[in-house]
Amino acid sequence: MGQVGLEHYLVVSALLFCxxxxxxxxxxxxxxxxxxxxxxxxxxxLALVALSRFKDNLNDHVSGQMMVxxxxxxxxxxxxxxxxxxxALYRKNASAHTEDLATLxx
Amino acid sequence: xxxxxxxxxxxxxxxxxxxxxxxxxxxxxxxRSLGYAAAxxxxxxxVWSFRVDASTPQLAxxxxxxxxxxxxxxxxxxxxxxxxxxxxxxxxxxxxxxxxGEYYSLILFALGGMMLAASANDFTMLFVSIELITVTFxxxxxxxxxxxxxxxxxxxxxxxxxxxxxxxxxxxxxxxxSSGTMKFxxxxxxxxxxxxxKVFLIGALFLVAGLAFKISAFPFHVWTPDVYEGSPSPTTAxxxxxxxxxxxxxxxxxxxxxxxxxxxxxxxxVLMVMSGVTILYGNLCAIPQxxxxxxxxxxSISNGGYMLLGVAAMSHEGSxxxxxxxxxxxxxxxxxxxxxxxxxxxxxSDDLKAIAGLHRRSPLLATALTLAMVSLAGVPPLAGFFGxxxxxxxxxxxxxxxxxxxxxxxxxxxISISYYLGVVRxxxxxxxxxxxxxxxxxxxxxxxxxxxxxxxxYLGLFPNFxxxxxxxxxxxxxx
Numbered sequence: 001m002g003q004v005g006l007e008h009y010l011v012v013s014a015l016l017f018c019x020x021x022x023x024x025x026x027x028x029x030x031x032x033x034x035x036x037x038x039x040x041x042x043x044x045x046l047a048l049v050a051l052s053r054f055k056d057n058l059n060d061h062v063s064g065q066m067m068v069x070x071x072x073x074x075x076x077x078x079x080x081x082x083x084x085x086x087x088a089l090y091r092k093n094a095s096a097h098t099e100d101l102a103t104l105x106x
Numbered sequence: 107x108x109x110x111x112x113x114x115x116x117x118x119x120x121x122x123x124x125x126x127x128x129x130x131x132x133x134x135x136x137x138r139s140l141g142y143a144a145a146x147x148x149x150x151x152x153v154w155s156f157r158v159d160a161s162t163p164q165l166a167x168x169x170x171x172x173x174x175x176x177x178x179x180x181x182x183x184x185x186x187x188x189x190x191x192x193x194x195x196x197x198x199x200x201x202x203x204x205x206x207g208e209y210y211s212l213i214l215f216a217l218g219g220m221m222l223a224a225s226a227n228d229f230t231m232l233f234v235s236i237e238l239i240t241v242t243f244x245x246x247x248x249x250x251x252x253x254x255x256x257x258x259x260x261x262x263x264x265x266x267x268x269x270x271x272x273x274x275x276x277x278x279x280x281x282x283x284s285s286g287t288m289k290f291x292x293x294x295x296x297x298x299x300x301x302x303x304k305v306f307l308i309g310a311l312f313l314v315a316g317l318a319f320k321i322s323a324f325p326f327h328v329w330t331p332d333v334y335e336g337s338p339s340p341t342t343a344x345x346x347x348x349x350x351x352x353x354x355x356x357x358x359x360x361x362x363x364x365x366x367x368x369x370x371x372x373x374x375x376v377l378m379v380m381s382g383v384t385i386l387y388g389n390l391c392a393i394p395q396x397x398x399x400x401x402x403x404x405x406s407i408s409n410g411g412y413m414l415l416g417v418a419a420m421s422h423e424g425s426x427x428x429x430x431x432x433x434x435x436x437x438x439x440x441x442x443x444x445x446x447x448x449x450x451x452x453x454x455s456d457d458l459k460a461i462a463g464l465h466r467r468s469p470l471l472a473t474a475l476t477l478a479m480v481s482l483a484g485v486p487p488l489a490g491f492f493g494x495x496x497x498x499x500x501x502x503x504x505x506x507x508x509x510x511x512x513x514x515x516x517x518x519x520x521i522s523i524s525y526y527l528g529v530v531r532x533x534x535x536x537x538x539x540x541x542x543x544x545x546x547x548x549x550x551x552x553x554x555x556x557x558x559x560x561x562x563x564y565l566g567l568f569p570n571f572x573x574x575x576x577x578x579x580x581x582x583x584x585x
Contacts, residue, residue, distance in 0.1 A: 010283075017276055024269055033265055040272030047279040055286060063288040064279075067230050071275060074237045078271075081244045082264050088251050089261055101261060103254050104332040 009050030016043035030086050030096040034079075041075050111166045111173045114151055114158065114181055115221050121147045122214035129207025137206040141196035142550070144210040145189050148217070152185040163582065165227065169289050172227040179429060179579035180224035180355045183436065187347045188217045190440040193554045194447050195340040201451060202338075203252055213344065216242040223352040227363075228289045229278045232356055236274075236320065239352055240267045243345065247337040259336025266319070266329040274316025280309025290364035294584075297366040310369065313360065320353025321410045324384040331391075334403030339450055342399055343443035346406045351432050354413060358425055361417065362583035370420065377418035378511050384411030385518035392525045398446050398456045401525065402439070405482060408518060409435060412497055415515060419500040419508070421585055422577070427496035429576035430569065434481065434489025437561030442478040444555055445471045452545050458529065462536030468545040474555045476530050481562050483526035484519050489565035494519065 016039055023036030045068045052064030090096050125144055132140060155178065163174035191213060199206045219238030226232040244267065248260020282288055284306035285296050300306040319326040334342050361370050388408025395401040409431075416428035446456055448471060453460045465472035481488035498515060501508050547555075565572055 013279075017272075020272065024265075030261060030265070034268070037265070037268040037272055040269075041275055044272070044275040044279045047276070048282065051279065051283040055283065063228075063230070064282055067233070067278070067282070067288065070230055070234055074234065074241070077241050078237070078244075078268060081241055082268065085244060085248055085257070085260050085264055088248070089257055092251075092254060092257055101258050103258050104262075104336050 006050055006054035009054075010047060013043045013047040013050070016040070016046065028098050030089065030098060033098070034082055034086065038075060038079065041071060045071055108164065108166050111164055111171065114155055114185075115218055117151045117154065118148070118214055118221060119218040121151075122211045122218065125207060125214065126211045129211070132207065138196055138199045140207050141192050141199065141210050144214060145192040145196075148185055148188050148192065148214075152182060152189070155182055155185065167231070168228075169291065170228040170231040171222070171225050173225055174582045176355070176359070176579040176582045177225040179575060180351065181221045183351060183432065184217055184220040184224070184348055187344070187351075187436055187440065188213060190444070190554055190558065191340050191344045191348070193550050194343060194440075194444055195338075197548060197551050198338060198340050198447050198451055202249060205249070209246070209249060212242050212246055213340075216246065216344065216348065220348050220352045224355050226356060226359065227291070229282065230288055232360070233271075233275065233278060236316075236352070236356065237271060239320075239349060240271065243267070243341070243349065246341040246344070247333055249341065250338050255336035256338060257336075259333045262329055262336075263333045270316045270319035270326065273312050277309045277312025277314075277316065280305050281313065282309075284309065290359065293364045294366060297364075297369065301366060301368045301372075307369070310365065314357070314373075317353050317357045317360065318380070321350050321357065321413070322407050323380050323410050323414060324387050324407070327384065327387070327407045327410075330407050331400050331403040334406065335397055335400040335456075339399070339443055339447035342402075343440060343447070346402065346439045346443070347436050350406065350410060351436075354417075354428060354432065357417060358428070358580075358583060362420075362425070362585060367584070374418055374420055377414060378508070381411050381414035381418050382511050382514040384408065384414060385515055386521075387411075389518045389521040389525075393521070395525070396458050398449075398458065398461070398529070401529070402442060402446070405522070405526075406439075408522060409482070411518070412494060412515065415497045415501050415511065418511070419497075419504050421500055421504065422580055422583070423503065424497070424500035425580040425583055426573065426576045427493065427500045429579055430496055430565075430573055431493035433572055433576070434493045434562065434565045437558045437565065438478045438481045438488075438490060441474045441555060441558035441562065442482075444551060444558065445475040445478070448545060448547065448551065453543075458532040459536075461529070461533050464533045467543060468547060470547065470552065470555060471545060472533050474559055476533060477559055477562055479526040479529045481566070483523045487563070487566045489562045492566055492569050 020036045020039035024033050027033050048064045048068050052061050093100050160173050160175050160178040163172050165172055216239050219235050222235035226235050244264045247263050248257050250256035284303050285293050287293050322330040385408050388404050392401050392404035413428050413431055416424040450456045481490035484491045484494045501512050
């Protein structure tokens with residue numbers, strides 16, 4: 001068994017990203033879709049942290065990790081607004097399924 | 107680091123916080139007029155911006171923020187747009203059940219995000235500013251939350267917006283991983299050796315996809331018609347003008363400051379196809395629309411396509427034309443949405459039937475809407491004509507490989523005339539008998555409408571001054 005290296009982290013990150021994308025496309029519950037979207041953001045976080053730690057050609061190892069903090073903060077703000085919206089939707093429609101979002105259409 | 111470089115942003119963001127507090131102490135009956143104070147603050151900031159010197163680029167926040175001619179041009183653009191949007195929201199505010207003061211604050215926060223986006227010079231600033239805009243817009247689009255369409259628009263914008271930022275962030279991670287830097291300036295130097303690295307190219311493509319969502323370019327446009335139709339009218343206007351322009355300034359900076367020339371040149375075909383398809387799609391789908399806001403949503407898609415022509419031209423003239431076109435688009439779209447906002451509020455519908463005989467109810471509204479449609483259709487002497495002319499000229503100058511795109515754009519213009527003039531016909535030549543109910547127009551709305559009409563005529567008849575400003579602004583881009 002070799003050591004855990006950059007490739008392992010990047011593969012996990014890519015898998016997380018694809019899972020998130022898949023969940024967003026396939027699932028029908030707004031809440032689950034939103035959860036999948038957060039997964040995509042965290043895939044990027046994992047990649048950024050791993051890259052900052054392992055890459056040798058970087059000018060500064062800090063900027064990638066700094067970016068992660070910004071992403072976490074922004075994601076928290078986004079979740080606050082997003083969940084509030086989903087709650088408002090559930091109160092209005094008594095459902096959080098994408099099929100019921102059909103007032104606006106061609 | 108020089109924090110005073112951000113004086114304009116401080117004024118706006120600080121103002122947003124102050125209005126959030128002021129809202130608590132203002133009696134319910136007077137909350138609406140807080141909007142006038144907010145508009146005054148933005149106007150003062152606009153005047154102040156003429157004291158800001160941006161002749162040489164100045165950096166702050168570890169090179170993440172740059173103040174140069176391009177940034178200043180767009181900051182003024184956003185400030186002017188916000189004055190119009192705030193006046194519109196004061197008129198529209200009685201539709202909101204609660205939180206009128208918050209609505210004004212949120213508009214100011216979104217404006218702060220746009221102004222930061224105009225100055226973004228590294229990926230952190232790009233991401234944070236774009237998210238500041240997007241997250242604020244989640245709330246602004248669903249502000250009429252007792253009404254299903256508005257709530258639905260908010261949810262749709264939320265899901266697709268979060269998806270696009272997820273893709274964009276992953277793109278940033280890939281670009282950072284392959285190049286080792288977050289700064290646009292360093293990336294441009296390093297990236298020459300990266301042109302054939304797949305990871306870098308995929309990352310950059312993801313980033314462009316995230317920005318294409320903002321400017322609603324095909325195939326990232328799906329949210330546009332629904333969100334435009336469902337949102338409160340002032341929000342829609344702000345989305346159409348501010349959010350789109352923020353996408354364009356970031357795209358221009360990313361492509362022509364951060365990316366190496368070799369990569370961008372290879373991408374010209376992708377941008378050309380995107381532009382052509384966006385123009386055709388927007389224009390064709392707009393034809394059968396009956397809802398004015400939805401129609402303007404599709405029109406906004408096609409206009410994004412026209413502006414992409416200038417980006418795809420990859421020349422100084424092309425980018426200058428984009429900036430000029432955006433300036434004309436600002437007044438045109440604001441005029442259109444001012445009228446729609448009044449019609450929706452007082453007649454309760456934005457259907458084409460609702461504006462039948464508008465000229466008998468209010469000649470000013472009818473004239474403004476007609477001029478806006480004619481300008482969007484690209485009829486001289488209005489702003490839209492000269493903008494389209496410049497965009498097409500810049501494409502034509504790039505040689506024969508661009509001719510097909512030029513042809514597509516011209517076909518798009520011809521198609522668009524049919525539905526723009528359809529709106530004009532609905533105003534003046536409708537068969538339906540009309541009950542002569544007059545529309546009430548307050549003095550601020552009147553002034554805003556006159557200003558928009560004057561702006562459209564001024565830009566169309568005397569384009570030189572704006573063109574010179576735009577040309578100086580795009581001087582910071584490298585081609």
